Amino acid sequence: MDNPRAEKVAVVNEVRERMEAADGALLTEYRGLTVAELAELRRELTAAGGDYKVYKNTLVRLAVADTPREGVRDLLAGPTAIAFVHGDVSAVAKALRDFARANPNLVVKGGVVGTVVMSAADVDVLAELPSRETLLAQFAGALSAPLTQLAGLVQALPRNLAYGIAALVDQRRAEGDVAPAEPAPEAGGATAGAAADEAADAPVADAPAAEAADGGADAGPADEADEAPDAG
Numbered sequence: 001m002d003n004p005r006a007e008k009v010a011v012v013n014e015v016r017e018r019m020e021a022a023d024g025a026l027l028t029e030y031r032g033l034t035v036a037e038l039a040e041l042r043r044e045l046t047a048a049g050g051d052y053k054v055y056k057n058t059l060v061r062l063a064v065a066d067t068p069r070e071g072v073r074d075l076l077a078g079p080t081a082i083a084f085v086h087g088d089v090s091a092v093a094k095a096l097r098d099f100a101r102a103n104p105n106l107v108v109k110g111g112v113v114g115t116v117v118m119s120a121a122d123v124d125v126l127a128e129l130p131s132r133e134t135l136l137a138q139f140a141g142a143l144s145a146p147l148t149q150l151a152g153l154v155q156a157l158p159r160n161l162a163y164g165i166a167a168l169v170d171q172r173r174a175e176g177d178v179a180p181a182e183p184a185p186e187a188g189g190a191t192a193g194a195a196a197d198e199a200a201d202a203p204v205a206d207a208p209a210a211e212a213a214d215g216g217a218d219a220g221p222a223d224e225a226d227e228a229p230d231a232g
Contacts (some may be wrong), residue, residue, distance in 0.1 A: 010058060012143055015055060015063035015082075024089035024113040026096060028125060029078045030054070034155030041099050041106065048095040049087035055080060068115035075109040075117075093127035 006098070019025050030038060045052045047156075057076040064072045085092045100106040110119045 010064045012056065013058045016062055016085050019063065019067075019069055019112065022084040022086060023091070024085040024111060025071065025072075026050070026083045026085065026089075026092060026111035027075050027109040028081050028083065028096060028106070029107040029109060030081045031079045033103065037105075041103075044095050044099060045092060046092055047085050048091040050083040050085050050092040050095065051089070052081055052083045055082060069112050070119065071117035072110075075111075077109075078107075080109070090126050090129040093123050097124065097127040125135055 021182075031062050035040070042052045057080050060076055060080060060082070063191060064070050075228075081094065083092055093108075096106070096108050108120050108123050110117065111123050112118065113126075
């Protein structure tokens with residue numbers, strides 16, 4: 001006959017290893033459930049990513065002793081079955097919650113995720129969370145939304161700046177702070193004509209000086225004619 005103590009040690013090691021390897025472990029009391037109901041519960045938990053197994057409380061206490069999950073011992077009252085989770089813990093919490101609603105004999109005691117021990121109320125909150133896929137999609141959407149908004153903002157900057165300047169000018173005009181812009185003078189206007197007249201008069205004013213200079217240069221031959229001796 002096998003040594004009973006060796007069997008218990010093996011179970012203790014199994015519980016400890018499975019808790020360490022699992023993403024989470026949810027503890028329940030199954031008292032009052034029929035064999036058929038337990039089989040149905042196992043199928044639903046397996047589909048959600050859980051593995052449901054019954055253990056003696058004394059062996060579970062030994063398994064969590066001197067470990068970060070030692071607080072689980074406070075949940076070990078009454079018959080205990082543990083749903084070990086590999087994957088989405090909230091999905092298994094939802095499966096337990098839904099089954100308990102139809103089968104009140106199933107009672108969720110609490111659980112542990114990583115090294116954090118949770119109460120029954122914590123597991124209820126976990127069951128209300130969206131699935132992992134939904135959370136990842138929401139997270140990805142939250143990351144991409146600011147980038148999309150930034151691109152739209154950059155594209156809208158020149159347009160919004162122009163609109164803002166125009167609105168500011170209109171407001172200042174209405175308040176009398178900015179005078180309407182005067183039209184530019186035409187090319188044939190009075191100012192342009194006056195400038196053209198002054199430019200045209202400039203060479204005429206210098207003409208006498210030029211003629212005087214020319215007269216001085218030709219003075220030599222005229223003087224020679226005046227100094228010639230008389231015919232007699």
